[in-house]
Amino acid sequence: MGKGFFVTVEGGEGAGKTTVLDKIEQTLKGKGYDVVRTREPGGIRIAEQIREIILDVAHTEMDSRTEALLYAAARRQHLIEKVIPALEEGKIVLCDRFLDSSLAYQGYARGIGFDDVRAINEFAICGYMPDLTIFFDIDPEIGLTRIKNDDGREVNRLDQEKKQFHERVRKGYYKVMDEYPDRIKPINANQKIEDVYRDAMKEINCFTGHKL
Numbered sequence: 089m090g091k092g093f094f095v096t097v098e099g100g101e102g103a104g105k106t107t108v109l110d111k112i113e114q115t116l117k118g119k120g121y122d123v124v125r126t127r128e129p130g131g132i133r134i135a136e137q138i139r140e141i142i143l144d145v146a147h148t149e150m151d152s153r154t155e156a157l158l159y160a161a162a163r164r165q166h167l168i169e170k171v172i173p174a175l176e177e178g179k180i181v182l183c184d185r186f187l188d189s190s191l192a193y194q195g196y197a198r199g200i201g202f203d204d205v206r207a208i209n210e211f212a213i214c215g216y217m218p219d220l221t222i223f224f225d226i227d228p229e230i231g232l233t234r235i236k237n238d239d240g241r242e243v244n245r246l247d248q249e250k251k252q253f254h255e256r257v258r259k260g261y262y263k264v265m266d267e268y269p270d271r272i273k274p275i276n277a278n279q280k281i282e283d284v285y286r287d288a289m290k291e292i293n294c295f296t297g298h299k300l
Contacts, residue, residue, distance in 0.1 A: 103277045144245060192258075196259065221273070
């Protein structure tokens with residue numbers, strides 16, 4: 089990996105990742121850091137087009153393995169076109185979702201299995217992993233209520249899944265945390281946004297030795 093710093097945020101639907109990332113980005117830029125903000129799936133033209141296919145509410149017939157492969161394909165293009173160049177230039181990359189989402193959503197919640205999902209993603213990412221991942225742990229019922237009450241939020245196919253699916257996603261993230269305890273740091277996303285932001289910045293500062 090290059091000399092930059094790769095931070096990802098993870099969590100279930102309605103966890104507040106986008107809002108908190110806005111605040112983190114503003115804070116880091118205010119301190120003079122060169123920050124690249126991005127998301128998955130998406131971040132660049134090809135990956136955004138794949139995102140539209142994956143999250144289209146009309147695509148209810150999409151097979152779980154097709155979904156997993158599309159995420160991996162978007163991830164690959166996004167990584168080589170945007171993330172790796174930024175890291176090699178010494179920038180801080182803030183990314184909304186990465187590999188852990190695929191493990192939790194497709195690997196666990198969809199029932200494909202961690203090994204198969206990890207295998208296709210290892211092919212896609214070629215060893216590039218985040219330096220730090222902050223997991224926004226939220227009660228699915230609270231997250232889904234936030235989505236329902238947010239008129240300006242993008243509504244996607246995953247939002248339409250039943251609560252049981254989102255509960256499995258949360259369990260999937262717990263399993264991912266067990267496998268990567270040094271990298272993934274959980275915070276309570278049931279709190280007010282300001283408190284979630286405070287805890288997220290605390291994790292970033294702690295991990296970097298207060299260098300940011």
